[in-house]
Amino acid sequence: MVNEPAARYQKAHNGITKSDFIAVATMTGLNLSEFSSFLPVSKRTIEKVKDQELLSPQVSDRVLQIATLYQQGIALFGNSEEFKDWMSSSIIALGNKRPIDFMDNGTGIAIIHDLLGRIEHGVYS
8 A cells, every 4th residue: 555654654644545444454355344343443433434535544544554564464475365364373472362363453563563574584483
């Protein structure tokens, strides 16, 4: 979606459209209910937003964090299906929890980013 950190910050600050939101949700392979559970807003609120209407900076920021994470994971694993499988698997480095269970806040997303970076660089996890 937006790879450059400063541009991603500005996009989050300004807000993303519901169409951008749908594109990221589709990339994750999650349905609207599952994806919305990671956000500081209800599924019902998202459903009310028009396609080109901007979402709040808080929601936009979380969606962009998730988009960046999925881009990193797909690049690392080589395809989206492998990464999605990993996201749903119990990981020892996460206390036998699934990475997908860490997606509901920025700290959890950062932990998954860090873990992906360690995997990418061959650091035992």
